[in-house]
Amino acid sequence: MSKSLRAPSRRVALEHLNPDTFAPFGSVIENPLSSTSNLIHSLQSVQANQGSARRWLDVTNVTNFYSLSPTKKPSRLTVSLFVCSPRKLRVPNISKSEDPIRALPNAYPTSWAQSGIINDEMGVFDIEILERHPYTSQTFIPMGLGKENRSTQYLVVVAPTLPSSTSRKDSEKIPKAYPSPDPKPKGFATSIFSRARPSPYDNSQQPPSATSSQLTDDKPKGPGLPDLNNIRVFIARGNQAVTYGAGTWHSPMVVVGSEAVEFAVVQHVNGVPDEDCQEVILTNDAEGLSVPVEVQSASWMPKARF
Numbered sequence: 019m020s021k022s023l024r025a026p027s028r029r030v031a032l033e034h035l036n037p038d039t040f041a042p043f044g045s046v047i048e049n050p051l052s053s054t055s056n057l058i059h060s061l062q063s064v065q066a067n068q069g070s071a072r073r074w075l076d077v078t079n080v081t082n083f084y085s086l087s088p089t090k091k092p093s094r095l096t097v098s099l100f101v102c103s104p105r106k107l108r109v110p111n112i113s114k115s116e117d118p119i120r121a122l123p124n125a126y127p128t129s130w131a132q133s134g135i136i137n138d139e140m141g142v143f144d145i146e147i148l149e150r151h152p153y154t155s156q157t158f159i160p161m162g163l164g165k166e167n168r169s170t171q172y173l174v175v176v177a178p179t180l181p182s183s184t185s186r187k188d189s190e191k192i193p194k195a196y197p198s199p200d201p202k203p204k205g206f207a208t209s210i211f212s213r214a215r216p217s218p219y220d221n222s223q224q225p226p227s228a229t230s231s232q233l234t235d236d237k238p239k240g241p242g243l244p245d246l247n248n249i250r251v252f253i254a255r256g257n258q259a260v261t262y263g264a265g266t267w268h269s270p271m272v273v274v275g276s277e278a279v280e281f282a283v284v285q286h287v288n289g290v291p292d293e294d295c296q297e298v299i300l301t302n303d304a305e306g307l308s309v310p311v312e313v314q315s316a317s318w319m320p321k322a323r324f
Contacts, residue, residue: 020147024247025307030145032309035174035252042252043266044155045078047259052165076293078261082286083153083238084293088195093154093288100281102273104170106313107141131188142143143274145175145251145307148267149243150298152196152287156262158271161280163256170275173309174252177244177267194267196241236290237294239265244298251309267298274311311312 028231037046037055050058066073084093139212232246254260262268273279287294300306 020299020303021296022299023243023246025145025302028247028307029142029304029305030249030251030309032173032311033250033252034221035254035258040174040176040252042178043171043268044261047077047159047261048255048257049155049156050074071188078157078259079155079263080157080261080284081155081264083264084286085112087120087153087288087290087293089290089293090165090291091288091290096285098285100271100283101278102271102281103174103278104273104275105143105282107143108276108308110140110310111141124239125172127239140310140312142239143173143308143309143311144270145249145269146300147297148175148177148269149295150239150244150265150267151285151295152238152260152265153288155264156285157244157259157260159259159282160254160256161282161283163279167253167256168275170277170279171273172254172279173269173272173311174233174254175249175269175272175309176262177246179239179265179267180242180245182240182242184265191274195274195296237264239263239267246300246307249307272277 035046037048037053037057040046046055046058048055048058050061050063053059061074061077063072063074065071082093082095082097084091091139158172160172271281
């Protein structure tokens with residue numbers, strides 16, 4: 019069941035997706051050889067495939083906390099395929115109720131140009147829903163996109179979790195099913211890679227124990243509502259995958275550009291709707307939370323600079 023939450027009117031600036039800055043919300047998977055992240059550089063690796071490959075260990079956490087759910091119904095690990103179409107971008111000075119795909123030229127408010135908010139041409143993505151998976155991590159792995167692909171990219175929208183409210187009015191807004199604040203049960207596996215052994219299918223050497231600071235003890239975020247005043251939006255390259263930590267508030271996938279993007283998605287599910295996914299609908303009579311995105315007006319392609 020979805021809950022409604024009033025959102026402030028605010029424009030959220032885009033940030034480049036980086037494992038270090040994204041760490042409070044989960045982890046980023048990218049090639050350590052070309053990464054600038056301290057977290058990624060700390061990953062350990064071994065040779066594999068008869069010396070033709072290098073295997074990086076424990077690149078992300080795949081967590082399962084369904085033993086803490088109200089029903090305690092067991093879950094199963096799933097791998098799904100999401101085919102995500104590009105989102106419509108609204109012209110900055112056109113309200114949500116008007117046509118969001120009108121031509122862009124000369125559409126900006128003068129104040130935006132004077133303040134330097136816009137450079138070329140710009141569309142706006144309106145954040146209207148946030149969701150969380152309270153007992154499982156969720157990993158999105160883009161397929162078919164390269165590092166230099168500028169025609170289609172995706173946004174990662176996340177929000178911190180507020181402390182639990184003692185107000186009865188506020189607590190009624192929180193979905194009934196939420197993560198237990200209790201510590202993780204003894205012996206609970208935090209990663210499907212936590213007991214990695216040499217693969218019988220290649221000639222990899224014995225993997226060392228994972229010591230990467232990226233693999234923290236990812237307990238669920240707790241039952242609080244999303245902190246809309248500190249929402250963050252990252253733009254990802256095509257060679258970056260992202261894992262939302264268990265209970266992390268995030269937007270459904272946001273693809274911007276000209277083509278759909280296919281994602282392999284890894285998460286646990288147990289089939290209980292409120293335990294698998296919880297949603298908050300953001301409402302506002304005015305602008306609400308919006309994200310300015312630079313585009314090429316002829317084809318509505320994003321122009322992220324890395």
